[in-house]
Amino acid sequence: MIEDTSKWENVVSDKNINCYKKAVEGQSSMVVKCVSEIEGFSSSEIFNAIYDLKLRMSWDKVFREFKVVRTAQNID
Secondary structure (H helix, E strand, C coil), rough: CCCCCCCCEEEECCCCEEEEEEEECCCCCEEEEEEEECCCCCCCHHHHHCCCCHHHHHHCCCCCCCCCCCCCCHCC
């Protein structure tokens, strides 16, 4: 998948993962985007591990809160 990341700051660049961040104008929050290849799991399994709050709380020890600010189609 090739995406335009010119408006994003690359904060992690490794063999299997790239993470980007971008400030939200007029807000104190950041938007984070990570692209990774994870072997042995389907994309729906990975999505569920991140999006399902109960499942995520079982493995993500720094996770506190989750809310959808915008969908991916609206973030460039």
